[in-house]
Amino acid sequence: MSAFVCGNDHFKVLAIFAASRIGGYGQGHMAVDPKYIKGCEGLAGKDSRVIASEYADILYRENIRSVSALYPSDKRDELPGQIVKPLRMFVTAQDECSPKYRLKAVSILKMCNGLEYQSCETENYRTTLAFDLLDSIRRAAIKTLPGYDDAPWDYDASEKAAA
Numbered sequence: 001m002s003a004f005v006c007g008n009d010h011f012k013v014l015a016i017f018a019a020s021r022i023g024g025y026g027q028g029h030m031a032v033d034p035k036y037i038k039g040c041e042g043l044a045g046k047d048s049r050v051i052a053s054e055y056a057d058i059l060y061r062e063n064i065r066s067v068s069a070l071y072p073s074d075k076r077d078e079l080p081g082q083i084v085k086p087l088r089m090f091v092t093a094q095d096e097c098s099p100k101y102r103l104k105a106v107s108i109l110k111m112c113n114g115l116e117y118q119s120c121e122t123e124n125y126r127t128t129l130a131f132d133l134l135d136s137i138r139r140a141a142i143k144t145l146p147g148y149d150d151a152p153w154d155y156d157a158s159e160k161a162a163a
Helices: 008-019 048-070 093-097 105-119 129-143 157-162
Strands: none
Touching (some): 008 048, 008 093, 008 129, 048 093, 048 105, 048 129
């Protein structure tokens, strides 16, 4: 099989990370603020679970669309991948609070790469909302890597040599 529909938990992990507050629950800014994602601006100010559900669904629908492009004669439930393919993806309050959906940045980054590989089979993938959202999730995860805040924004080797 050359592409498959990722499991429900895959979408939930990415979406919960994206809708979470950097700096802890209720603090700081949202990892991926919907007001900066073209097509998601209407989610700004909504509850994080609502945002996470929409983010998960956007990514899920694009994954379904991609796999369907490779297997056009397959019905939705026959597509390779997870057995149960819901019509929509939802994140519950229990999901949002569960540590099993809170993974480290390196896992988020690898899951972004995995989902992108499974979702890029359409000609216009790079122009989709899902692509923009996944790119924003990836950039947000990079910012949470250990040492990121202490790394130089601009680097001048001559300054380093003089120190």
